[in-house]
Amino acid sequence: MILELKDVHSYYDKSHILNGVSLSVAEGTSVCLLGRNGVGKSTTMKTIMGMLNPKEHCRTEGSITFEGKELVGMKSHSIARQGIAYVPQGRHIFPTLTTEENLKVAARVGVDGSNKWNLESVYDFFPRLRERRDSKGDKLSGGEKQMLAVARGLMQNPRMMLLDEITEGLAPIIVDQLADMVQTLIAEGVTILIAEQNVKFAMKVSSDCYILERGVIVHHQATKELSPETRKQYLGL
Amino acid sequence: MTISFFFQTLISGISNGMVSYLMIAGVSLIISGMSMVNFGQGAFYVLGTYLTYTIAAKIGFVPSLLIVPLIVAVIGYFVEKATRPLFGKDMLYIMLLTYGVAYMLCDIIVMIWGYSIRLLSLPSFLSGGVQIFGITFPVYYIFEIVISGITAFAFWIMINKTKLGMLTRAIISDRPMVANLGVNVNKMFSVLFMIGIGIAGLGGVLNAPVTGMSPKEGLSVFGNVMPILCIGGLRNMDGCLPAALLVGLVNAFGAVYLPQYYNVLPAALMVICMFINPQGIFTKREGR
Missing domain, CATH: 3.40.50.300 (P-loop containing nucleotide triphosphate hydrolases)
Incomplete structure (x- = not known):
């Protein structure tokens, strides 16, 4: 377990x-x-x-x-x-940071040293976020915010x-x-x-x-x- | 007012504004990142000035520009550690505590350096004047503007381009989430506090050859720059520079045209600006 x-x-x-x-x-x-x-x-x-x-x-x-x-x-x-990456209820996207900055603040290599999830691979997984990379967090739609919240979790290579x-x-x-x-x-x-x-x-x-x-x-x-x-x-x- | 006098006043206003910026940038950083108002900032500024008197005499003025802010930042580290138990409590505690720290610092300055006001003599390459388009400017004012300008630029880069800056902006809106990303918020606070205090120390170094300071000014000097903070916007780090320049210029020209009102000008300006936008005139209004 x-x-x-x-x-x-x-x-x-x-x-x-x-x-x-x-x-x-x-x-x-x-x-x-x-x-x-x-x-x-x-x-x-x-x-x-x-x-x-x-x-x-x-x-x-x-x-x-x-x-x-x-x-x-x-x-x-x-x-x-x-x-452990936590995607909280209510998403908790940083409103004053852009999509890309929201991802960058979370970026970290995994415990095992892996860096499978980086800006590029996360953008490939969520192409919509690449399109919105320069938008501030509070300008995203609910769905985009949720994708970003999950993507931000992934950036920690959990x-x-x-x-x-x-x-x-x-x-x-x-x-x-x-x-x-x-x-x-x-x-x-x-x-x-x-x-x-x-x-x-x-x-x-x-x-x-x-x-x-x-x-x-x-x-x-x-x-x-x-x-x-x-x-x-x-x-x- | 002759053209040359106008430009000389302009340059002195800008250089004063830039030095005030150095003090206020740190305050703004600490307010934004840590949600605490450091009322002791002025004492660290004066400490920077006094350390410069001693250190510049030993190793010269230019190395002091680097060494003194570092020493001040290290002292700031311990102050931050000591005040940490009160973080997140009522703001009043922090105000009283940081003001108390300022008192202690000022008295320590008196213990070490005494009451006599001194003035640092400038290294030869920074004294005298320089001719630009036929108008003579003091070299040191230009030097102040350059050093503060470089610091302002570095500060801007830090806030907008580095991970620490992003985290500082993130922490304003959502501190628990920042911790959930694996960031040690306490450690980050120490770093922010040291940077904020260090910049004030640099302001103190630059000030050392310009105005003689009494140690007790550490308590009052903060009041002089508080209007800048309100004009720029309490939590708007990018508003500090234009606000500091504005106040610097108003002070410089006010001294010429309205000398009898000189002391109230920054406060009056603050009141007017807060009528326009209480969040600071350099803060973007939220779209509605």
Whole structure:
């Protein structure tokens, strides 16, 4: 297992958000976290990234290991440097930087020294971004911003990517493009953990899925085998 | 006003503006990148001046241009380390703390150099005047403009073309995301603070042969350049240079035409500019 969460509890001040989440992601696979709004999907992602800062009265307990290394207690930037690229919900593109600058700030060789994803290869993967290379981040469309957010993640030559609700607010046709893109990434050997509300998208791009409810994993199954009943019970679909 | 007097005033205004720019560029960098106003900037500027008195006497003025900013930057490194626990807290803490640091620095300057105001004598190649189109300009003013111009250009390159500059602009809008990209934000803050303080130190070096400074001016000098910051735009690093030049010129010509109002001119200009655009007149207005 490349990423393993064991009995992870997270707190924002006094609110207990994650109530003992355990999950694991095998190398080269794509795993999906499903659940309704506010069940703790994004918090799980942020917890992995070490963003629940004790300075802001947040706390994480339990164990998160990445390739055997304990991440709990590590700073965000050190976690990223282990080879985890985080694509946050809401994209968080730097608005005052151009598309190309948004990519350049993230550029880094991988942990293994690989530089497979550089400006050129990322532009080849997302030709639309090449056309928009000189546009400021806040001038991009929603779909372009999302592509840029993923591309920025790739520029770090990561071992693993965390994609947090990347389909949020996007037109179905763009969502389909994103699905193709994520499938290509998986084929390229990138390990992926996705948090999603869009079950259709999740079924296309993940092999394994966990369903979260109020900070607890309530269901774990191969994504393809998710029955309509399960979906209805936990996701209201 | 004769043509030659006009041009002499122009050059003195530009050179004063450029030296103010050196102080304000660092402040702006620190505000933009770290979201803290360093009220102690003036003390580092004066420290630069006083270090120059001692160091220029030993190794000459030109090497001091490099050495003194470095020393000031290293001192800045420790100041930044010491103030870090207050980052992200209420701005008032930072204001009081940096002002307190300025107080301490000024008193240390008094302890080392005493109260007497001194003036550095210029190396021979920088003293005297130079004739351009029949008008005599002080060589040193031209020298100041050149050195500050080079620094401004290097600063512009750093902000707009280097990864550090991109990260500085990125961190303004989204600090956690910058950390998520694997950037050690604390380390970056140290570097930004050192650059900001170092540039102020350079301003202090350039100032050493021009005006004698009392150590306590470290506390007040910042107030004189604060209008530049507001005119250029608090978080607009590219606005510092035109704003500094504007204030420099207004000061120079104001001294000739409105000497009785000399002291209020920068502040008055600031008020007018803030009526035009409170974000700074050199800040592009957001499209609506």
